Each structure stands twice: as structure tokens, then as C-alpha cells.
Amino acid sequence: MFEDSEYSEPAKVFEEAGHTVTTIEMEQWKTVKGKQGEVEVTIDGSNDSVKPEDFDALFIPGGFSPDQLRADARFVS
Known part of the structure; x- marks a missing residue:
């Protein structure tokens, strides 16, 4: 549920x-559009398989994605 250009351009x-862009979602290896x-x-890692300290930045594309992430305590933490 992300806006295409708000992912692809950044x-x-x-x-x-x-930089290396690592995609994270609830399910690793899933393909999203x-x-x-x-x-x-294609999702590189699940929120359970990555650690915040392994990254320098967090990039969340626009669209409905941010609303879904905010509602999931695992992503917020």
C-alpha cells in the first residue's frame, strides 16, 4: 500500500x-507492489529478523503504509 514514486525515486x-536499501515488512521474501x-x-527481511542498530536510517514511503506501520507495535518499537 505504498505510493510507487514515493518508494522508487528516493x-x-x-x-x-x-547506500544499501533493505526492504522490511511483516513477511520476508514476499513480493509487494x-x-x-x-x-x-521483494522484501529482504521481516520486522522480526532485523535490528534497528543495523541501520543508519529509516525510510518509509508515502501512501497507506505509514498508517499500517503505526498500528503495529512491533514496527513502532
């Missing part, structure tokens, strides 16, 4: 700057 900029169907992303 992710591209991060990668061009030499943007709301417009233009972007397809």
Missing part, C-alpha cells in the same frame, strides 16, 4: 549515493 537516490502497480519489491 530508493534510487539512496542507491546512487552508495505499489498502489499504481508500477513498482514491484
